[in-house]
Amino acid sequence: MDIFLKLGLAILVGIIGGKISNRFGLPKVSGYIVGGLIIGPSIMKLFSLEELGSLGFINDIALGCIAFGIGNSFLLSDLKEMGKNALIITVAEVAGAVIIVFSTMYFIFDKSLAFSLVMASMSASTAPAGLVLVINELKADGPLVRNILPVAAFDDALGIMVFGVASAVAKLLISGGNFSLTTIVGKPLIEMVLSVVIGFLLGMILAYTANKVKDDEQLVALSSLFILLSIGISKYLNISTLLTNMVMGGVVINATSRYKRIFNSVKSMTPPLNILFFVLAGANLELGILNTVGLIGVGYIIARGLGKVIGAGFGAKIVNAEGFVQKYLGISLLTQGGISIGLAMSLKQTMPELGNLPVTIILFSVLIFEILGPAFTKYTVTKVGEVNGMLQN
Secondary structure (H helix, E strand, O other): OOHHHHHHHHHHHHHHHHHHHHHOOOOHHHHHHHHHHHHOOOOOOOOOHHHHHHOHHHHHHHHHHHHHHHHHHOOHHHHHHHHHHHHHHHHHHHHHHHHHHHHHHHHHOOOOHHHHHHHHHOOOOOOHHHHHHHHHHHOOOOHHHHHHHHHHHHHHHHHHHHHHHHHHHHHHHHHOOOOOHHHHHHHHHHHHHHHHHHHHHHHHHHHHHHOOOOOHHHHHHHHHHHHHHHHHHHHHHOOOHHHHHHHHHHHHHHHOOOHHHHHHHHHHHOHHHHHHHHHHHHHOOOOOHHHHHHHHHHHHHHHHHHHHHHHHHHHHHHOOOOHHHHHHOHHHHOOOOHHHHHHHHHHHHHOHHHOOHHHHHHHHHHHHHHHHHHHHHHHHHHHOOOHHHOOOO
């Protein structure tokens, strides 16, 4: 069957899955992922593993658009009010997840120090795609939502940094090499600085050129161009495409008064990309991993969930956030997806000594959190009355 026909069927399956998911009170993204699992190699075999690998560029573009959209949460006037608080909450949330996952892997399951470190570092990031989709679907706004998006954005950036340091230490532990501050911190820090610089420059250029464009179609084309440029440059320099696009979006919202038109132009082209992204992510999840992951996978899921809930709640308490934010923020940040999978796959290439277990655990975790995570987010946002931006509590 032609690959374009398969992609068309994937979108159709996503649309149907989203409608069925809504019927059961679940967000559409859950239906997209389950639909992808059904048509993937595990069940119907509509896509082969080789075909899924060749379609990775769709994931890159979708994540680029999602990351750019998250920049919409970084208006300086809002960040001055809550940016420090969001950063404190993020540090507490990431620390909670990393500490509890590490302790679970190292002390309870008696895994190696290197293994425990990298597994803990991959627990930090939150998949923003599912959160953004649920929030857009509900047209939600309020104190909880205004904390969810910045914290999700910050913890992705911080999570990438933590993984860089943890993987550097793990490599030294496995190889028996000498520890140095440059090796452990230098490379990840350089990558993050480069991502910020490239994102800033592209954002300034996009903001300037967008002011010259009056036609909406040209603005869509211009926004697409810069997102693709950001992805391409980031991949060429081996830096974070996610962070680069988030910074670019953050610059745009602060550098031009026409930022709403720019973000709307990106949003107008993302629905089919979002559906394909989640359907293909679901197709990549193999049911066979359920037979091999065992108790350690369940332990990882419980530890990550507890770490995020406890850490985010503690951070929200430190900054004196509303009671319902302290209670529900951590539960709203459980989604896990493309970033964790990408980190796990890079780990498989750079540290084959750890075997397939890290990738297997992450895929199992993604299967659970990408189905249940958006549902939890929908529940919490609805519970506190932020649907349609009309606060009831």
